[in-house]
Amino acid sequence: MSAVVLDLPKRERNKQEKRVALLAAARRLFARRGFAATTTAEIAERAGVGAGTLFLYFASKDDLLVAIFRADMDAVVARAFATLPKRASLLTELLHVYGAMIAFHERDPELARAFVKEMLFVSPANLASVFEFIDGVSARVAERIALRQARGELDAGVSAARVAENCFALYIARLQKWLGLGERLASEELLARLRESFALQLRVLEPAPTRAKPRASPRARRA
Amino acid sequence: MSAVVLDLPKRERNKQEKRVALLAAARRLFARRGFAATTTAEIAERAGVGAGTLFLYFASKDDLLVAIFRADMDAVVARAFATLPKRASLLTELLHVYGAMIAFHERDPELARAFVKEMLFVSPANLASVFEFIDGVSARVAERIALRQARGELDAGVSAARVAENCFALYIARLQKWLGLGERLASEELLARLRESFALQLRVLEPAPTRAKPRASPRARRA
DNA sequence: GGCGGAAACTGACTGCACTCAGTTTTAGCG
DNA sequence: CGCTAAAACTGAGTGCAGTCAGTTTCCGCC
Numbered sequence: 354m355s356a357v358v359l360d361l362p363k364r365e366r367n368k369q370e371k372r373v374a375l376l377a378a379a380r381r382l383f384a385r386r387g388f389a390a391t392t393t394a395e396i397a398e399r400a401g402v403g404a405g406t407l408f409l410y411f412a413s414k415d416d417l418l419v420a421i422f423r424a425d426m427d428a429v430v431a432r433a434f435a436t437l438p439k440r441a442s443l444l445t446e447l448l449h450v451y452g453a454m455i456a457f458h459e460r461d462p463e464l465a466r467a468f469v470k471e472m473l474f475v476s477p478a479n480l481a482s483v484f485e486f487i488d489g490v491s492a493r494v495a496e497r498i499a500l501r502q503a504r505g506e507l508d509a510g511v512s513a514a515r516v517a518e519n520c521f522a523l524y525i526a527r528l529q530k531w532l533g534l535g536e537r538l539a540s541e542e543l544l545a546r547l548r549e550s551f552a553l554q555l556r557v558l559e560p561a562p563t564r565a566k567p568r569a570s571p572r573a574r575r576a
Numbered sequence: 577m578s579a580v581v582l583d584l585p586k587r588e589r590n591k592q593e594k595r596v597a598l599l600a601a602a603r604r605l606f607a608r609r610g611f612a613a614t615t616t617a618e619i620a621e622r623a624g625v626g627a628g629t630l631f632l633y634f635a636s637k638d639d640l641l642v643a644i645f646r647a648d649m650d651a652v653v654a655r656a657f658a659t660l661p662k663r664a665s666l667l668t669e670l671l672h673v674y675g676a677m678i679a680f681h682e683r684d685p686e687l688a689r690a691f692v693k694e695m696l697f698v699s700p701a702n703l704a705s706v707f708e709f710i711d712g713v714s715a716r717v718a719e720r721i722a723l724r725q726a727r728g729e730l731d732a733g734v735s736a737a738r739v740a741e742n743c744f745a746l747y748i749a750r751l752q753k754w755l756g757l758g759e760r761l762a763s764e765e766l767l768a769r770l771r772e773s774f775a776l777q778l779r780v781l782e783p784a785p786t787r788a789k790p791r792a793s794p795r796a797r798r799a
Numbered sequence: 800g801g802c803g804g805a806a807a808c809t810g811a812c813t814g815c816a817c818t819c820a821g822t823t824t825t826a827g828c829g
Numbered sequence: 830c831g832c833t834a835a836a837a838c839t840g841a842g843t844g845c846a847g848t849c850a851g852t853t854t855c856c857g858c859c
Contacts, residue, residue, distance in 0.1 A: 364824085364825060364826080364836075364837080367824095367825095367837085368837085371837095371838095392814085392815060392816080393815080393816060393817080394815080394816090394840095402838080402839085403838060403839040403840060404816095404817090404839075404840060404841095405817080405818075405819080405838075405839055405840065405841095406837080406838055406839070406840095407817095408816085408817060408818080409837075409838075413816075413817080414815095414816065414817090466697065470693060470694075470696075470697050471693075473693075473752050473753060473755070473756030474689065474693050474755075474756055480756060480757075511776070511779075512776075515772060515773075515776050516776065518773070519746060519773055519776055519777065521749075522745060522746050522748075522749030522750065522773065523742060523745050523746070523749075525745075525749050525752075526744075526745030526746075526748050526749050527745065529696050529748075530696060532696070532697075533696030533697055533703060534703075549738060550738075550741070550742055550745065553734070553735075553738050553739065553742055553777075553780060554742065554776075554777060554780075556734075556779075556780040557776060557777075557779040557780055585855090585856080586854095586855070586856090587806075587807075587854085587855060587856080590807085590854095590855095591807080594807095594808095615844085615845060615846085616845080616846060616847080617845080617846090625808080625809085626808060626809040626810060627809075627810060627811095627846095627847095628808075628809055628810065628811095628847085628848075628849080629807080629808055629809070629810095630847095631846085631847060631848080632807075632808075635847095636846075636847075637845095637846065637847090
């Protein structure tokens with residue numbers, strides 16, 4: 354009866370196992386049959402629990418989806434930051450990261466649609482997790498900005514954190530519009546639009562002396 | 577709407593009347609009982625049509641909500657542009673307009689939540705209507721920008737339309753986050769955040785010569 | 800007027816997310 | 830070890846959005 358907590362109380366362990374089993378079952382079924390066509394009863398059965406038990410672990414079917422997505426997105430983002438192109442511009446770096454996320458969403462548009470629609474309207478626990486994700490991405494983006502500010506390449510008088518925040522907002526808005534359209538637009542098109550939005554936002558970071566001049570930007574010159 | 581041809585073929589007229597009756601019934605019931613607590617059967621009954629008929633006019637309950645909201649928002653925006661403060665800064669004008677929208681959303685947060693969640697994921701007809709709304713607001717914002725560019729107050733080398741687009745994106749993202757939090761944040765707080773986001777985006781419009789100098793912007797100077 | 804066909808309409812029905820009263824499992828304690 | 834209470838679990842049940850086979854209404858045409 355020692356205080357060894359190595360193997361947690363049986364209860365806790367069971368709960369963890371069930372949670373994991375539910376997530377795994379849901380992931381498989383969503384991928385195979387699609388989100389809408391998968392019933393919560395199926396998921397519960399595959400996970401070896403009662404139909405009602407699922408709802409002790411996740412507040413809703415959407416909640417479950419968000420929990421799954423969150424984990425996957427973490428991996429996608431981590432990889433994207435690990436493979437940042439060398440000696441690239443800030444804009445290129447941003448598009449590398451957000452492009453990776455878009456590519457991920459593109460892999461399963463139905464899931465992505467459901468996720469993006471629900472992500473801000475889930476249970477408090479998952480909502481916190483979503484914000485954690487957003488803040489995590491923004492913070493790493495802010496680092497990339499701050500790094501250049503420190504080098505004097507970018508105007509240090511502008512808050513890197515705020516710019517990063519705005520960029521995420523621009524990304525989310527564009528992504529939603531794209532998913533809402535239901536693939537009527539190629540993802541390349543989305544990326545191009547996002548590039549424009551980012552470029553416009555990032556302009557505030559250009560160091561004062563050189564800004565006004567029409568740099569090397571021969572595109573995007575409509576009224 | 578409108579274009580009420582005096583005697584349309586009876587069929588067309590009946591259809592219009594039913595559509596209007598459904599919208600009216602839904603508006604009343606949503607306002608009284610709330611969105612979730614109102615059933616489509618109730619709406620149909622109040623409108624004097626069969627339960628299934630509702631779905632001949634609106635693809636889903638959400639679709640119906642979006643149709644209602646769209647009309648109301650039009651009025652809100654029109655009024656906001658009609659009451660723009662005189663001789664105010666662009667930022668002030670923007671906050672006047674978007675503030676009016678936020679105030680409207682605040683009046684019935686449950687409806688607003690449902691609307692914002694669904695607006696980009698509705699039937700093609702309503703989706704087009706939503707985009708029309710977004711583009712309409714952005715276009716009028718762009719006008720306000722262009723006007724100042726013409727006067728030489730703002731850098732004319734930046735696309736007013738793009739800036740306006742970005743502003744709407746920033747608004748949507750902030751609004752969603754706010755509604756997702758479920759009123760845990762005061763709307764004043766939301767407005768303050770939006771002001772920051774807008775201010776940062778609008779910086780790109782500042783005329784070149786004066787920009788770098790810490791002009792008349794004593795707030796927002798954190799790392 | 801009356802006929803044929805199409806468009807509009809209906810409400811009983813279906814399927815599914817989510818609930819909850821009742822049951823089983825676990826943990827703490829003498 | 831029982832014993833108790835609470836936590837976890839269950840699956841039959843509930844309510845509702847959305848469907849569809851069958852019915853009614855409308856319209857053009859002879």
